[in-house]
Amino acid sequence: MPHPLALPPKASPGDRIAVVSPSFAAPAVYPQVHEQGMRRLAEVTGLVPVEYPTTRELGASPQDRARDLMAAFTDPQVRAVLAVVGGDDQITVVPHLDPEVVRRDPKPFLGTSDNTNLHAWLWGAGVASFYGGSSQVHLGPGPGVDEVHAASLRAALLTGERLEITDPGESQDLGLDWGDPRALTEGGPREPTEPWTWHGPRRAVTGPTWGGCLEVLQWILTAGRFPADPGVLDGGVLLVETSEELPSAVDVGRILRSMGERGLLAAVDAVLVARPPVSSFEVRPGVEDRARLRAAQREAAVQMIARYNPDAVVCVGIPFGHTRPQWILPHGGVMTVDGEQQRVWADYS
Structure with missing residues (x-):
């Protein structure tokens, strides 16, 4: 750091x-x-x-x-x-x-x-x-x-304390409109989660985290609000997730490609990619289309990370960011991404 x-x-x-x-x-x-x-x-x-x-x-x-x-x-x-x-x-x-x-x-x-x-x-x-x-x-x-x-x-x-980050087994992209009185007592529709997918070498990485919403990270980098040397992320864990604006798999791949050209993907030792929202109040795909959209975004992320850092341990599907239930994760604190045991831990010190 x-x-x-x-x-x-x-x-x-x-x-x-x-x-x-x-x-x-x-x-x-x-x-x-x-x-x-x-x-x-x-x-x-x-x-x-x-x-x-x-x-x-x-x-x-x-x-x-x-x-x-x-x-x-x-x-x-x-x-x-x-x-x-x-x-x-x-x-x-x-x-x-x-x-x-x-x-x-x-x-x-x-x-x-x-x-x-x-x-x-x-x-x-x-x-x-x-x-x-x-x-x-x-x-x-x-x-x-x-x-x-x-x-x-x-x-x-x-x-x-240190907690294991687990799959709650269900997920929702959005709840009821906050202007609807039912929003105070009822949640949005939930569906079973898919198993997390693991990519890269079967090894454990422990390091400090950096990242957040992928679209906003693009703004931050455009504004020049990141150190000139991407080596400040050496050995770290990159967190990436997408918003309710539902960027396409193509856009996700392009943003990650830019981060790869900037040297950020090569610097880290692990990447955690969140389960993405694929529905909004305006866009409501069916069950099969939701699964297809999540798979397309996963494939775009995995392929682009592998292009710039084939040695990174990658886990896709973690429930943080814009879906619910949501794990709060350390930013700048330490996480362990264990590709051998296929488990993820967060230190909340």
Whole structure:
């Protein structure tokens, strides 16, 4: 790594957790889902959610969103920071952040999707974080909090143990519309998961992670917000997942090809590719077409990684990112990808 990453100390029950909207302020539009998510956050973790001016402010400026983030990291009574959801413009918030603020008092940060921007920024500032945990998606809607999500949420925020990442056996691409009152008590349709697929050499890799939403990683690299030397990822584990915008297998392959040309794929020793969403409110393929779309994206990813790094251990199908149930994973922390035993472990220190 370019510099040692700080592992933020854990919070304790009764501590405050900042709840922020660095991208889309979903609580402004869907307050009932948000408020149920805050109650569940407190129940699952024992932490006390604290909101900021832009948490419920739709269309807040990048400067104001950055100001709330810095306020959360500056407040000594706040011991963790959680993003409510993603969006598509957090890249404009990053220039207004001060890395010295987070270095002085590192705190666990949790978020997914567009929050890949913040994870990459924290990583560059020398602070590890946790990829996953959007309250508007995984806490607020539905009949309750998924077991694997609750376990990794507590590990990331409170306990810091090492957990095996397992297949929950079922998955959904999306739930009910948050504006539908049923979204508070009912979940979206779920289907059985396919077995994870393993590729590359049969060996175990243990290393620090980096990555996130593939589309956002492309923006970060385009904006020049990654070190010039891809060797900073040497020996690491790359995390990649795709969003509800449903990029095609061709697009996934092209983005990974660009990352390969940049030297990122050759640098890492392992790659974890998430189970991708293939449905949205606008696009609802049938069962066979969903399986075909997932297979096409898997094949594109595996082929492109093998082209640039045939020695990488690759596992496809991990439930992190944009599907539910969701495992929260370390970003900058350590994971083990064991191609021999075909098991995956995450250290939540």
